[in-house]
Amino acid sequence: MEILNTFNLLVLTGVFLIYKWVNNKLNYWKSRGLQVSDISPLENLLNIIFARNSFADRGLELYTDFKSKGIEHGGFYILLKPFYMPINLDLVKSILQVDFQHFVDRGVYMDEKNDPLSAHLFSLTGKKWKNLRYKLTPTFTSGKMKMMFETVVDCTKGLHKLMDKTNGKEVDIKDVLGRFTTDIIGSCAFGIECNSLEDPKSIFRQKGKEFFEADLIRNAKFFMAFSFPQFMKTFNIAFIPRDISSFFMNLVKDTVEYREKNNVKRKDFMQLLIQLKNEGKLVDDEKMEAEKINEDENRITMNEITAQAFVFFQAGFETSSTTMTFCLYELARNKEIQKKLRTEIIQTLDRHGGKITYENVHEMTYLDQVINETLRKYPPLPNLNRICTKEYKIPGTDVILEKGMQVMIPVVGIHRDPEYYPDPDKFDPDRFTEENKKSRHHFSFIPFGEGPRICIALRFGVLQSKVGLIALLSKYEFSVNKKTVEPIQFKASSIVTAAEGEIWLDFKKIPEGN
Ligand code: HEM
Ligand SMILES: *[C@@H]1O[C@H](CO)[C@@H](O)[C@H](O)[C@H]1NC(C)=O
Numbered sequence: 001m002e003i004l005n006t007f008n009l010l011v012l013t014g015v016f017l018i019y020k021w022v023n024n025k026l027n028y029w030k031s032r033g034l035q036v037s038d039i040s041p042l043e044n045l046l047n048i049i050f051a052r053n054s055f056a057d058r059g060l061e062l063y064t065d066f067k068s069k070g071i072e073h074g075g076f077y078i079l080l081k082p083f084y085m086p087i088n089l090d091l092v093k094s095i096l097q098v099d100f101q102h103f104v105d106r107g108v109y110m111d112e113k114n115d116p117l118s119a120h121l122f123s124l125t126g127k128k129w130k131n132l133r134y135k136l137t138p139t140f141t142s143g144k145m146k147m148m149f150e151t152v153v154d155c156t157k158g159l160h161k162l163m164d165k166t167n168g169k170e171v172d173i174k175d176v177l178g179r180f181t182t183d184i185i186g187s188c189a190f191g192i193e194c195n196s197l198e199d200p201k202s203i204f205r206q207k208g209k210e211f212f213e214a215d216l217i218r219n220a221k222f223f224m225a226f227s228f229p230q231f232m233k234t235f236n237i238a239f240i241p242r243d244i245s246s247f248f249m250n251l252v253k254d255t256v257e258y259r260e261k262n263n264v265k266r267k268d269f270m271q272l273l274i275q276l277k278n279e280g281k282l283v284d285d286e287k288m289e290a291e292k293i294n295e296d297e298n299r300i301t302m303n304e305i306t307a308q309a310f311v312f313f314q315a316g317f318e319t320s321s322t323t324m325t326f327c328l329y330e331l332a333r334n335k336e337i338q339k340k341l342r343t344e345i346i347q348t349l350d351r352h353g354g355k356i357t358y359e360n361v362h363e364m365t366y367l368d369q370v371i372n373e374t375l376r377k378y379p380p381l382p383n384l385n386r387i388c389t390k391e392y393k394i395p396g397t398d399v400i401l402e403k404g405m406q407v408m409i410p411v412v413g414i415h416r417d418p419e420y421y422p423d424p425d426k427f428d429p430d431r432f433t434e435e436n437k438k439s440r441h442h443f444s445f446i447p448f449g450e451g452p453r454i455c456i457a458l459r460f461g462v463l464q465s466k467v468g469l470i471a472l473l474s475k476y477e478f479s480v481n482k483k484t485v486e487p488i489q490f491k492a493s494s495i496v497t498a499a500e501g502e503i504w505l506d507f508k509k510i511p512e513g514n
Helices: 002-025 041-049 055-068 089-098 126-140 142-165 173-189 203-212 216-227 229-234 242-262 269-279 286-291 302-333 335-351 358-363 365-377 411-415 434-438 458-473
Strands: 073-078 081-086 170-172 384-387 406-409 476-480 504-509
Touching: 041 055, 041 073, 041 216, 055 073, 055 081, 055 411, 081 089, 089 384, 089 406, 126 142, 126 269, 126 302, 126 458, 142 173, 142 358, 142 458, 170 173, 173 203, 173 269, 173 302, 173 458, 203 242, 203 302, 216 229, 242 269, 242 302, 269 302, 302 335, 302 365, 302 458, 302 476, 302 504, 335 358, 335 365, 335 458, 335 476, 358 458, 365 458, 458 476
Parallel strands: 081 406
Antiparallel strands: 073 081, 170 504, 384 406, 476 504
16 A cells, blocks of 8 residues: 555656646746747647648748737747747848848758758758858859750740640649649759650659658658757658658769760759869859869869759759749639730740740749739748757847747748738739839748848749749630639648649630730
8 A cells, every 4th residue: 555655656746747847848938028829839739740731821820829919029839849930020130131140040950971962051050051052152143044044945845745735624733833843953953854744754753742742751750850850860860761862862973974974064053063063163153263262172072962953853843833833823813914914925025036035034024023922922931940049139128049949930921911911812913013012021021031041042943933934824824623622722731832632724725826
């Protein structure tokens, strides 16, 4: 009897201590004077693990919760881990830009030794990130975009072929555009013709889909990689499945060797990366010449090439195809806007003999507005993340962010805030006229992030999206097919903003000469 009592007492004490400990952890923000979201930590966790809602929905939910309380910033927990979310746009600006030195890293998973493909620009930290960003920046100048332009336009041939083959029928536009951007990235980043538009079973497309396709395990890994990267590292869990990483490693190795052996040069990212590997600089880098950058230090290794090509693939194909997909969907619903845009496209092309050129893409100002309105309503990365790398006092408050604190920037929340965008669900490109833009805070539109860690390939992402839209809208008219489930829901299991299910559009070829 006595033993049992002691045992019971021990258990009770244990339970009590655990309770105190958990309570203490979940008191983190309150004791620091920050309001906490009403969404419970357990709910947050279950939503993520069981893909009950999407990353976009979660960001929106938190943002709306804080905004409705009229607060400038707030805290929340996943499991027992505290996160910080700024709501006020000046605070967003401080974190992304003004006080960037305190928020250099994203704090996502990376393991250079075990998972060499994960050591890419998106996940690298501190000095390593800074050096690589510096080396890669010349890869994305407007000069380089011009050089690659032809390669991008070449991929529209496959797009037209595929559409013409299905003429008179409806089309699963998400799938078609996913194949289009796969071809572009395959061609520009890896220098291979993957022809996934012709052959949807092409291995390159399969591997891309596989990487993004989410099951329970993959979901859990995504979640861990973003929220608890150290756990993955400690237990040696590779984020990138081994077969996918070996596929890409071999692909890049073969390409580089082939080009070096046969002295093949192509106008693509791979060529620029090879040049960085061998020479440590890009030929026309006047800036580097002027600053007498040490070329040897600047060389990149084979693994680094592969990791960068991989992140171009990962960050490049899904973001742009999602943008085009949502854009065409909105145009199919808003016929007047579609008509106005088509008129601009056809008139501009006609002025240049019907050809898409680098220059005439930039003359299309309404297209720019339409794309930005799409990126507003459907930002491909719905939330940005940063980690506090140096203790930071939130300006104008007593709240201190400790080193290691995770910060989530609610992009989609901001983009759908009626304070900045009245009637936020309405698709209205006129929000992006010069005049209307001026009336808004600069940080009310951040689809590419901001500050030193802004999307390095912003220009390329916009360019390939524009080229795809020009190619389609100049030749076909779109409307929504009954099979599309409306209103569109965000796909729960995906980090990148995507539609749940297919988006089916009806299309009609526009007679030539109209
Ligand atoms: C419409 C298309 C695209 C969108 C909306 C987009 C959006 C973004 C966003 C939001 C970030 C994070 C920025 C931040 O944290 O402040 C990012 C980073 C990045 N993106 Fe993009 N992106 C697009 C296309 C591309 C393409 C085509 C590539 C490559 C060819 C690319 C490569 C990258 C890389 C490497 C980073 C990490 C940059 C760094 O940490 O220094 N993106 N992108
Ligand atoms: C659209 O967004 C891009 C990238 O943020 C920007 O450079 C461009 O000026 C914007 N255009 C319009 C019309 O808002």
